[in-house]
Amino acid sequence: MRASEKAYAVLREDIIEWRLAPGTVLAEVEQSERLGVSRTPVREALGRLSAEGLTTAAGGRGVVVTDISLEDIDELFELRETLEGKAAALAAERGERPVFERLHAELLRAPEMLNDSDPARHDYYALVGRLDEAIDAAICNSYLAQAMRSLRVHLVRVRRLAADDASRLNAAAAEHAAIAEAIALGDPRLAEAATTVHLHRSLSHLKATHTPHT
Amino acid sequence: MRASEKAYAVLREDIIEWRLAPGTVLAEVEQSERLGVSRTPVREALGRLSAEGLTTAAGGRGVVVTDISLEDIDELFELRETLEGKAAALAAERGERPVFERLHAELLRAPEMLNDSDPARHDYYALVGRLDEAIDAAICNSYLAQAMRSLRVHLVRVRRLAADDASRLNAAAAEHAAIAEAIALGDPRLAEAATTVHLHRSLSHLKATHTPHT
DNA sequence: ATTGAGGTTTATGTATACACTGAGGGCATC
DNA sequence: GATGCCCTCAGTGTATACATAAACCTCAAT
The missing domain is CATH 1.10.10.10 (Winged helix-like DNA-binding domain superfamily/Winged helix DNA-binding domain)
Known part of the structure; x- marks a missing residue:
């Protein structure tokens, strides 16, 4: 290296x-x-x-x-909602439906995975990551994909501030499943709406469980 | 330096x-x-x-x-529409109205500037630049502003492929005036719509006058 | 003649030496 | 005693020398 x-x-x-x-x-x-x-x-x-x-x-x-504070989180999610909402809509228009049908089915089974302990949680994160990748691939827009990639770095950093409990992960899985389903249905507006809902819930959870860093 | x-x-x-x-x-x-x-x-x-x-x-x-082709232009404008549409909407919500009222008035007078020759055209570009800056400042979102800045580089590059004739610049000035007006009115949806219209017209013009580079 | 292997060459990747600038502290003077 | 100036130093900015790797060319063998 x-x-x-x-x-x-x-x-x-x-x-x-x-x-x-x-x-x-x-x-x-x-x-x-x-x-x-x-x-x-x-x-x-x-x-x-x-x-x-x-x-x-x-x-x-x-x-x-660089400092990253609570106000930054609002800005971050404002842009994220814009980009990922558009991305979900484009994926619904252009994506291969079978891919997202499979992801939808897998996400519906995710709660079973989360009943187990930590190693299973890793599989869940990998599954969500595959959904992100599938959307990236489906949108066929390298500039949009690039913009989302550069955002995700900051999001990972912010996520470390919050505690991801099992109940939130279950809810998040259901929200992700809704996004995958909307894309599989080829419904751009629904896909965008489902993304908006998911991001708002994520942001609320993030702010609610925010632990000031020592 | x-x-x-x-x-x-x-x-x-x-x-x-x-x-x-x-x-x-x-x-x-x-x-x-x-x-x-x-x-x-x-x-x-x-x-x-x-x-x-x-x-x-x-x-x-x-x-x-990096290569930049016609397909890239579509991708570029797809992202640009997303970002600048959101930015215009946010500016309408958060911006200082007097600032955009002044810009609106100046943009309405732009056609007079464009009747003159090239040096005046420079002033026009500066005016549009000030509108961009005013929007950037109004949105209060450094991540969104950063995303738009990184897009503009590629846009400038693409713009060199097209011939900006006087009639298009006049039309563009009117479109920009409409955006400034919508923001000054504090109407997010109108601001976003005006931006969408402007970008679609820009893209059409770009594709119509595209000159393969020697 | 074509293909493969090896050497040469040319580029990048890394380390280090030198230059320069800005900051901080100490000393001298008022 | 306070303030201002100078000296020193630390750290970045730049240049260059050296290491390394990949590509191309050549030569030979099949």
């Missing part, structure tokens, strides 16, 4: 997992020593992170981990 | 102005000699350009200028 990619992966993971708190200054020399690579790949990694918005170049003097 | 910023600005300009055709391989040494800086800032510039989507890292061997 290239050193710059390693530096990027580690730093990104550290930021997303909140091991590097917002406001932390990432000095090039310091990080290059910590990661065991030279300054050059660290520089490249910091550049990529800044382009993604995970870090911000603080006026020539150091790169700092 | 920093060397890396200069390299970035020059390369970006060269790509947008079609002086560097899609598919052109940007070798680091070659570009560093051409731009009179060393490889390091060129590398950084190429990284930023790739993050924006103007170039693509071609599997370890060189960075190539």
Whole structure:
């Protein structure tokens, strides 16, 4: 693996997992020593992170981990609703119906998976991930897909602030199933509406269970 | 000015102005000699350009200028309609009405500017730019604003393919005036509709006057 | 003649040395 | 004692040297 990619992966993971708190200054020399690579790949990694918005170049003097607060969450979901709503609608118009029928059936069975313990939860996340991928593939719009990808990074970061309990995951599975079903039916407006509902519920849950980070 | 910023600005300009055709391989040494800086800032510039989507890292061997074709234009406008429609609606909800009333009045007077020759056209573009900025500021959503900024780069590139004649600019000014008016009225749905109309007309004009690049 | 293997070459990937700028602290002066 | 100036230092910005890998060309063998 290239050193710059390693530096990027580690730093990104550290930021997303909140091991590097917002406001932390990432000095090039310091990080290059910590990661065991030279300054050059660290520089490249910091550049990529800044382009993604995970870090911000603080006026020539150091790169700092971007802050993400509750107001950001509202902004984030505002854009997310716009993009994913459109994506769901496009998927309903253009997607291969059998793909989403299968996903729909699998999502309906998800509550069984969630009755078991943590390892099963991983399978559930993988299933939701497959729905995301199927939508990405169905929309046939690389710009929209790219915009959603860059959003998801920030969403993963925010999600770490909330506690995903079993009851919420069950509800989320049902909401995802509704989205998959609407797409399988080829109904753009329904797909968009189902997405809107899901995102509003997610946001409510997120805000309700938000735990201030220590 | 920093060397890396200069390299970035020059390369970006060269790509947008079609002086560097899609598919052109940007070798680091070659570009560093051409731009009179060393490889390091060129590398950084190429990284930023790739993050924006103007170039693509071609599997370890060189960075190539991204292709942009007619199908891309459809995808581009599909996303643009989604984002700018939402942005106009939000601006109508949250914007300072006097700002957009002033812009509306100025846009109504734009046809007078366009009767004159080229230097006046520059003023018109500046006026439209101010409308964009006013919307950006009004939406109070940095993620949405960022998404629109990254889109505009590609749009500028596409726009160079079309010939902006005086009649189209006059029509566009009226469409922009309608958007500003809707926002000033505080009517989100009207603002979104006006934006949709404007973008559809822009796209039609673009496709109609598209000149294959030599 | 065509194909494969190996060497050469040229590009990128990485490390490091040097330059420069901005900040912070200490000292001197008012 | 306070304030202003200078010196030092730390950290980024740039250049360059070196490592490495992939592609192309050549030569030979089938």
